[in-house]
Amino acid sequence: MDNALFDLLDYAVYGTAILVMLIGIYGALAKKSLLKIVIGLSVSDSGLNMLIVAIGYLKGGTAPIFSPGYLDGTNKLMVDPVPQALVLTAIVIGFGVTAVALALVIRLYRHHGTLNIDEIKNLKW
Amino acid sequence: MVGTPVLFIAIPLLAAFLIPLLGMIWKELVRIVPGLVLIYLLILAVNLLDHVMVHGPIIEIIAGWAPPIGINLVFSAFSGFLVTIMIFLGLLIWLYSYRFKKNVGYEPAKKYFLLLMMLITGSVGIVLTGDIFNMFVFIEITGISAYGLTAFYTGRDSAEASFKYLMLGSIASTFLLLAIMIIYSQLGTLNMADIANRIHTMNPTYKIISLIFFITALGIEAEIFPLNGWAPDAYSEAPGPVGAAFAGIVVKASVYAIIRYIFTIFDVDGAFNFLIIIGMLTLIIAEMAAIRQEKLKRMLAYSSIGQMGLVLVAFGFGTEEGVYAALFLMLNHAIIKSLLFFSGSYLVYNSKDKLIAEMNGLGKKLPITSFLFALGAFAIIGLPPFAGFWSKLSVLTAAADKNMIFIMSLILFVSLIELVYYLRVVNRLYNSKEKASSIEVKKPTANALITMLVLGGLILLIGFYPDVVTGVLHKASAALMDKSQYIHNVLSINQ
Numbered sequence: 001m002d003n004a005l006f007d008l009l010d011y012a013v014y015g016t017a018i019l020v021m022l023i024g025i026y027g028a029l030a031k032k033s034l035l036k037i038v039i040g041l042s043v044s045d046s047g048l049n050m051l052i053v054a055i056g057y058l059k060g061g062t063a064p065i066f067s068p069g070y071l072d073g074t075n076k077l078m079v080d081p082v083p084q085a086l087v088l089t090a091i092v093i094g095f096g097v098t099a100v101a102l103a104l105v106i107r108l109y110r111h112h113g114t115l116n117i118d119e120i121k122n123l124k125w
Numbered sequence: 126m127v128g129t130p131v132l133f134i135a136i137p138l139l140a141a142f143l144i145p146l147l148g149m150i151w152k153e154l155v156r157i158v159p160g161l162v163l164i165y166l167l168i169l170a171v172n173l174l175d176h177v178m179v180h181g182p183i184i185e186i187i188a189g190w191a192p193p194i195g196i197n198l199v200f201s202a203f204s205g206f207l208v209t210i211m212i213f214l215g216l217l218i219w220l221y222s223y224r225f226k227k228n229v230g231y232e233p234a235k236k237y238f239l240l241l242m243m244l245i246t247g248s249v250g251i252v253l254t255g256d257i258f259n260m261f262v263f264i265e266i267t268g269i270s271a272y273g274l275t276a277f278y279t280g281r282d283s284a285e286a287s288f289k290y291l292m293l294g295s296i297a298s299t300f301l302l303l304a305i306m307i308i309y310s311q312l313g314t315l316n317m318a319d320i321a322n323r324i325h326t327m328n329p330t331y332k333i334i335s336l337i338f339f340i341t342a343l344g345i346e347a348e349i350f351p352l353n354g355w356a357p358d359a360y361s362e363a364p365g366p367v368g369a370a371f372a373g374i375v376v377k378a379s380v381y382a383i384i385r386y387i388f389t390i391f392d393v394d395g396a397f398n399f400l401i402i403i404g405m406l407t408l409i410i411a412e413m414a415a416i417r418q419e420k421l422k423r424m425l426a427y428s429s430i431g432q433m434g435l436v437l438v439a440f441g442f443g444t445e446e447g448v449y450a451a452l453f454l455m456l457n458h459a460i461i462k463s464l465l466f467f468s469g470s471y472l473v474y475n476s477k478d479k480l481i482a483e484m485n486g487l488g489k490k491l492p493i494t495s496f497l498f499a500l501g502a503f504a505i506i507g508l509p510p511f512a513g514f515w516s517k518l519s520v521l522t523a524a525a526d527k528n529m530i531f532i533m534s535l536i537l538f539v540s541l542i543e544l545v546y547y548l549r550v551v552n553r554l555y556n557s558k559e560k561a562s563s564i565e566v567k568k569p570t571a572n573a574l575i576t577m578l579v580l581g582g583l584i585l586l587i588g589f590y591p592d593v594v595t596g597v598l599h600k601a602s603a604a605l606m607d608k609s610q611y612i613h614n615v616l617s618i619n620q
Contacts, residue, residue, distance in 0.1 A: 021299070037292060041296070051303075086306075089262060097294075100269055104284050
């Protein structure tokens with residue numbers, strides 16, 4: 001296959017990740033439903049996590065552990081383990097934030113009986 | 126030495142998660158244990174600060190990996206000073222809220238103290254860590270506990286304020302992680318000293334992009350205009366002592382993070398001028414907004430935002446005098462704004478809307494609380510015999526050293542606005558012509574009274590003898606300014 005196509009695919013990973021992030025931020029800022037806002041925040045987190053893993057990727061690299069290919073010398077390339085460790089942490093944090101957000105959404109729904117942020121404005125938004 | 130810096134993170138974190146278990150043994154333990162932990166940490170902080178003043182910074186390596194690979198904690202005169210303020214304030218907040226409301230039962234008290242310990246852990250971690258990703262994790266710990274504390278009261282609109290805070294905080298954390306990854310992808314390191322050492326090799330475009338993302342993300346937490354939309358709601362809906370915790374602990378940690386990025390890590394020209402501009406905007410707009418507020422806590426919140434703007438202006442001078450003034454302001458803001466939140470909570474305790482208009486004649490009904498509120502109000506305006514005077518004076522002299530007459534006059538003009546809206550409240554407390562408020566007052570509990578008296582005493586002490594803190598402040602500002610020493614200290618350490 002053509003090499004140029006592979007290069008394009010490399011960039012496509014970054015492009016997709018940033019696109020997912022932007023979709024998430026758009027959802028969080030433009031949607032009226034509290035649940036959709038929470039989903040938007042969560043989607044933008046996922047996009048960022050994809051981007052981070054893509055940054056650490058090395059073409060043809062193996063997993064950053066002593067895998068068979070690495071030990072017998074056929075494959076000396078490893079992907080960067082640091083971004084993967086960071087992403088694990090970021091996923092856990094994102095999960096925690098989403099859980100707190102959903103708990104607040106439940107409280108707001110019980111208090112106001114609606115999920116539309118236009119109807120929940122006792123405070124100045 | 127009585128311990129190492131890692132205890133500031135390990136002990137409160139452990140205590141936070143042990144609180145529910147200890148509560149099963151004896152319910153009173155959930156209230157007692159945080160206090161014991163904070164007293165121990167305060168002793169530790171003062172001891173370490175004393176040691177650092179003489180022997181230079183303590184750098185602790187976590188898990189045996191020396192920097193730049195592993196995570197390290199830096200307890201310098203600068204970070205140690207901030208940690209000491211935070212722990213001291215945490216202790217006072219604990220003392221104040223020990224029996225804040227008699228009707229707060231075991232379950233809410235358990236959650237409150239758990240979240241408060243997490244908040245202190247996170248904020249202290251932000252200040253101590255020497256690793257940018259580790260700082261991100263601590264910012265998230267602080268953020269999540271702050272969302273929880275904002276939503277503490279179920280009856281009010283607190284969930285709304287908390288959700289607003291969470292939304293902005295969540296976007297902030299996305300930006301922050303993006304900025305961290307831009308730096309990592311360019312330099313391949315997460316250690317602050319190592320980044321600072323090699324930042325000049327980085328492509329300027331990426332450098333500016335990541336700096337912008339950092340400032341946007343941290344600006345949300347540090348209440349910089351125009352990113353501070355969450356702050357007035359969170360302050361006014363959260364319990365009174367939590368307002369003090371936001372003003373005194375969380376925002377301080379975020380301002381620290383901004384300052385650490387601009388002073389130590391990035392070498393971008395113009396970042397200091399940017400700080401002055403953004404600080405001035407925050408100051409002026411927040412004080413303009415404060416004068417229009419009808420609710421006491423919203424007014425205090427806007428005043429707090431304004432003070433943080435002034436702190437950024439003082440840092441923006443970029444000189445050692447400027448840093449000294451900024452640190453002095455941060456110290457004063459921590460004690461004075463806490464006193465205002467503590468006494469203000471009792472002044473509007475039983476009022477439903479917390480309006481300033483409902484505070485008529487409280488000077489007679491609650492003499493000590495009103496007196497302390499007035500003391501705090503005069504101190505934060507910067508009237509001479511109180512602590513606030515010296516910090517405002519040092520900001521003005523730092524501005525004069527840089528020949529920034531326009532900035533000086535603006536600061537003085539804004540002080541006038543401050544004077545107007547604080548005197549408006551104090552006037553209501555003591556003016557006997559207006560019909561006295563019919564709302565039943567709540568006498569402060571003994572521990573709340575002690576807390577407020579301690580803070581009032583401190584304001585007078587620093588006002589009359591500023592020398593008690595100036596020595597520490599000079600060392601702390603020198604420690605921040607000496608960037609190459611910081612890099613050398615961290616990178617030369619070996620296990």
